[in-house]
Amino acid sequence: MRFSAQEIATALNGTVEGNPNTEVTNVSKIEEGVPGTLSFIANPKYATYIYDTKASIVLVNNDFKLEKPFSTTLVRVKDAYSSFATLLEMYQQSKAKRTGISKKASIAESALIGKDAFIGDFVVIGENTVIGDNCSIFPNTTIGYNCKIGDDSLIYSGVNIYDDSLIGNECTIHAGVVIGSDGFGFAPLENSKYQKIPQIGNVILEDKVEIGAHTTIDRATMGSTIIRKGAKIDNLVQIAHNVIIGENTIIAAQSGISGSTKIGKNCLIGGQVGIIGHLEIADGVMIAAQSGVGKSIKEANTMHEGSPSFAIRDFQRSYIHFRRFDKLVKQVNDLERITKKK
Numbered sequence: 001m002r003f004s005a006q007e008i009a010t011a012l013n014g015t016v017e018g019n020p021n022t023e024v025t026n027v028s029k030i031e032e033g034v035p036g037t038l039s040f041i042a043n044p045k046y047a048t049y050i051y052d053t054k055a056s057i058v059l060v061n062n063d064f065k066l067e068k069p070f071s072t073t074l075v076r077v078k079d080a081y082s083s084f085a086t087l088l089e090m091y092q093q094s095k096a097k098r099t100g101i102s103k104k105a106s107i108a109e110s111a112l113i114g115k116d117a118f119i120g121d122f123v124v125i126g127e128n129t130v131i132g133d134n135c136s137i138f139p140n141t142t143i144g145y146n147c148k149i150g151d152d153s154l155i156y157s158g159v160n161i162y163d164d165s166l167i168g169n170e171c172t173i174h175a176g177v178v179i180g181s182d183g184f185g186f187a188p189l190e191n192s193k194y195q196k197i198p199q200i201g202n203v204i205l206e207d208k209v210e211i212g213a214h215t216t217i218d219r220a221t222m223g224s225t226i227i228r229k230g231a232k233i234d235n236l237v238q239i240a241h242n243v244i245i246g247e248n249t250i251i252a253a254q255s256g257i258s259g260s261t262k263i264g265k266n267c268l269i270g271g272q273v274g275i276i277g278h279l280e281i282a283d284g285v286m287i288a289a290q291s292g293v294g295k296s297i298k299e300a301n302t303m304h305e306g307s308p309s310f311a312i313r314d315f316q317r318s319y320i321h322f323r324r325f326d327k328l329v330k331q332v333n334d335l336e337r338i339t340k341k342k
Contacts, residue, residue, distance in 0.1 A: 001025055001091045005057050005073045008038070011090065012083045014059075018073030022056050027088070030055065033072075042081035059083055098136060114151065132169065144180070150207065162219060168207035168229070176214040179203050183218040183225075183241025183259060197221060199241060206230075212237065212253065221259075228265065246283065264300070274307075288312060 003011075006020035028037035030046050033055025040059035041047055050058060050070055057073045059080040077083040098118040101107070105123040113119065114133035121139040125131065129143055132151035141159045143149065150169035155161075159173050162180025173179070185197035201220025205227045211217070212235035217225060220242045227233070227245045234253040239245070243257050246265035251257075255269055258277035263269070267281060270289030275281070279293065284301035287293060292307030303312035321328065 001094055003038075003087075003090075005075055008057065008059075008087065009075045009077075012059075012075065012077045012086060014075045014077035014083070016073065016075055020073075022073040024057050027084075027091075028055055030058065033058075038084075038087065040080045040084040042079075042084075059087075097134075102139075108145075120157070126163065138175075156213075162203075164202040164219075166202065166204045168205055168209060170208045171205055172210040174211060174213040174215075174235070177211050178216045179205070179211070180219045181216060183221055185221055185241065185259075201225065201241070203227075206247075209233075215239070218243075218259075234271070240277065252289070286312075 002023055002025050004020065005016045005018065005022045009016045024036055024038040026037045028034055028039050030039040030041055030049040030053050033039050033053035035054055035056055037055045038057045039053060039055040041050060041064065050072070051068060053072055055072055057075060059075050059077055061080050062076045062078060064076065099116050101113065101117070101119040102121045102123065104121040105119045107113065107119070107125045108127040108129065110127045111125045112130045114131055114135060116134050117131055118136040120137060123137050123139060124142045126143060126145035126147065128145055129147040131137070131149045132153065134152045135149055137155045138157040140157050141155055143161045144163035144165070146163055147161055147165045149167045150171065152169055153167055153171040155173045156175040158175050160178045165180040180203045182199040185199060186194035187197055189195055199219050199221050201223050203217050203219050203225045206229040208230045209227050210232045212233055214235055215233055215237040217227065217239045218241045219225060223242060225239065225241055225243050228247040230248040231245045233251045236254050237251055238256040240257060240259040242260040244262045246263055246267060248265055249263055249267040251269045252271040254271055255273040257263065257275050260277050261275055261279045263281040264283035264285065266284045268286045270287060270291070272290045273287050273293065275293040280296045280298065282298055282300040285297050286303045287309060288305035290307065291305050291309040294308045297304060305312045305315040
């Protein structure tokens, strides 16, 4: 990576304030900036670091106001945060891509491998599976029978993809993910035992989905568990059988979605959220961390919090009283004693 301030400004439709020939070869946090690095300021609370940072180039918003002299070169852009992400993507793409198939990989004769793919050591690819063009599959990953991995997808080490799973184009699956394991389905018997219900469905990940490390997505009992286009799922998330996650929905770490629940598009679900089965969550819903959702949320673009969850403003008003609950009980008891004396 080696970019000049002018090259960065051109790529981001920004303007240079300072030396346009200043070059950077790496990135740094604004408070830890060193010469030769690029940083950015998107959060106002970090604005004071601009005057002392040693970073050579700093991305700032167009409306960023300076209050005293500074020594670094600025590149003003519409949105510093998203622009920084764009530059990181450019940097990632500039790195040499691995290609070739390891001799230590085990690939079924009926499997089809696309052009310019990378298959690492001890990868196992089952019968009738198709790997798209420009895919990278890192060591110790297992892909079962009758699977399809779309073009330009990236699968890190130690991933297990069960039979019949369908992965779209430009997907990223991080280490330790399990896709297509059995859903948790057991039928109670008369003798207080349980009979396993065969899970004969599959999992579908549409294009540009990202799955965080050690997340589990169960196959459907029948039909498909579906993660729609552009959804992003964090580490250590459990998604049960027949769940549908809508387009561009974000789910943070350690959340759990029970079977047959349908979550709309553009939802934001915080960490450690639990959602019971067979619910419907409308588009654009935001659920705060550690909430427990026990009923469907039918109104789009609303915010919810608490366990059981309800509208966030109602929760915040109620929380004031929750914290004073012991005092309120004492007041009620005192009033009862006074009333009885009368």
